[in-house]
Amino acid sequence: MDDAGIRGAVDIAIVGAGAAGLSLAHRLTASPGPAGRPVSLVLVEPPTGSPVRSPARTWCFWGDECDEFESLVTARWDRLRITAGDGRRVCFTSRRAYRMIRSADFLPGVEGVLARRPGVMRVEATVDQVRDAPGGAEITGHDAAGRPVRLHARWAFDSRPPSELPPARTTLLQHFKGWFVTVRADRFEPGVADLMDFRTPQPAQGLSFAYVLPFTPREALVEYTEFSAAPLTGSAYDAALEDYVQRVLRPAGHVVTAVEQGIIPMTDGRFPRSAGESVFRIGVAGGAARPSTGYAFAAIQRQSAAIAASWHEGRTPRPPALHAARHRLMDAVMLRALATGRAGGAAFFEALFRRNPPERVLRFLDGTSTLRDEWAIGLGTPVPAMLRSLLELPLLPRRKATACP
Template sequence: MEKYDYIICGAGLAGLSLAYRLCDSAFSDKRILLIEKEEKTKNDRTFCHWSTTRGPYEDIVSKQWSQLQFKSLSVDKIFDIHPYQYKMIRGDDFYAFNLKKIKESAHISIVKEQIVDIQEGEPCVVRTDKNSYAGNHIFKTYPKSGIDFSKAQYVSQHFMGWVIRTQEDSFSENQATFMDFNIPQKGETRFMYVLPTDKKTALVELAIFSNAILSRREYETILKNYVEENLSILNYSIEEKEQGIIPMTSYDFGKHDTKHISHIGTASGAVKPSSGYAFSRVQEQTDLIADLIKQGRSLNKSQSLFKSKYKRYDRTFLNAILTNKTNGEQVFSLMFSKLSPQLIFKFLDEKTSLTEELKLFTAPPTLPFLRAFIAEI
């Protein structure tokens, strides 16, 4: 059995972000293996995130916007988000960029195999459909199947997006629509976003918070109606499509970690429960792990990133939405009418001070949130 210091199971966002950091020459005395079952060449998702700084993936940011629009029945505002930029990275660019770097690093190997079992031990053993590998520490980036979410707050964020190309100039390319709630809500939280990459091309995406997943036809009908009726675009072609379901949940993923097996990415709760964003949290998480390895410290601290105070806020939000005390349109409309996007981003990044949080708590519908907060306590 080949032996490694670290085995990364899964080469999606979290696995590749960690491997990218471990390509650094500071880790050249380590043997690292990355195991992934798929080719990772398709543009199967688009990673958007806000940031005030340049990150390791700046060279593959395909488009960024300094102006964002928020729209609902009661609010229609365009915000200048300086010093933030809202950035877009295509999935296929992200995979290619990382895989190139990994292939250039002699101390990291990658194999295309399907993992069938991971056993804790000294060393741990990872069995795939073709081989078995021994590793001192394992980073697992996909959740175990059949997790019982029934004791946690849980709602799926499910979405479908089209990259459309129009015949005439249809978009203002320096401005993206962050959220547009002007579609039938059907008793759920439903919004669209529009991310133009030039005057004729944009990613138009539908996102829904609910546990009732739609059929492909239903998503397509909503997208088509939005493009034709809300955006008034009739002549267009669909160039690319993406679709997905991600968990928004208060579930304690940390309990699956063992002494030598750490979960990262979605499997660790890195998808922010109140927003569904994961990209920036995964970058922070993999920075932290690389630092812990450099310092020779315990690796079971990757959960410490998600602070309990914000977990409580997220649970309150999920409770308020899931028990219909309020709905996403009302919450986000009030937040974007009363607060700056800079403060909202800082809060979602879990970096606000108590004074800023007090300001934030006056924005959402007070009574439903108070009741949800008490219910969560």
């Protein structure tokens, strides 16, 4: 089918067919719309082979909002572990399993469901602009052959990464590279996920850690992660991973079978959820990522469920605020303390898990903690450093980031 030049209006256009775009399409098409008819929906994604297509990646989460994708889960871990720089460990069992979904499974899995639902159309195009237009929204771009594409919809949802970060008082980056490794002899514990292993060289400001998710006794995802102001070079990530594998894991030989790499902004800037009267931003572009952790998948599910509920009830399908104001304030304080070096990053997270029941910390990381949880967590942090960071926040200007990673 020749998609170039399509002009017919649809109910909803979704730009981007990644986690946010497909999750929203899945929920919108699961039941009839407000008029009792299937929603007419167009999914716009870059042409196959386009450099702006998202690379393969993994998403991990605790949230129960993802249960409908349980069949797509690659692995799950009930036991979790934090390891301090000196080798001391905090081990615990989570009531909600920590689960992983790989994009290589999620994308075709959801696309297969959507292909069987009425009213769903797909268009391959590189989008140049999404804007308000008479009667709704207009999406313009071009296809793989360079031909213009123009689409009209009553509502448009844009999940493309933002071209620039919002003005913020503090901006750090969570940047990482992971190796999927196979070792020659049993070395991993398949039931135990290492969320943070701080036996890595620590940067002067921020923190670094290894993240190990085992699949079998001989297969695992091993990632090197930093929270800092700037990403590393590719060779620096490889050197850090090789050092951790050889010095800490000490396998009898290993093979790297696949690689993943990414950058997640950790900022107290406010990502706008609206880009017009009929244009909304979703996913990380709409503020789904938790500033202090980078977790986004479970929040994306809450976001898409709320949007779909509004649409099915005949209301404006405006994306909701995903993180409570008090959580955003706590994140802003923590980011400031890390960025200034007032709070040692590794020591901060080690103490967080050592001084609190693990389920309390997991609720905080997942954005479902109570005021009582947060009060107890706050008392277990380096109070002078956090208090100073809190008091100076109102005095700090929000500055525009130089570029979006």
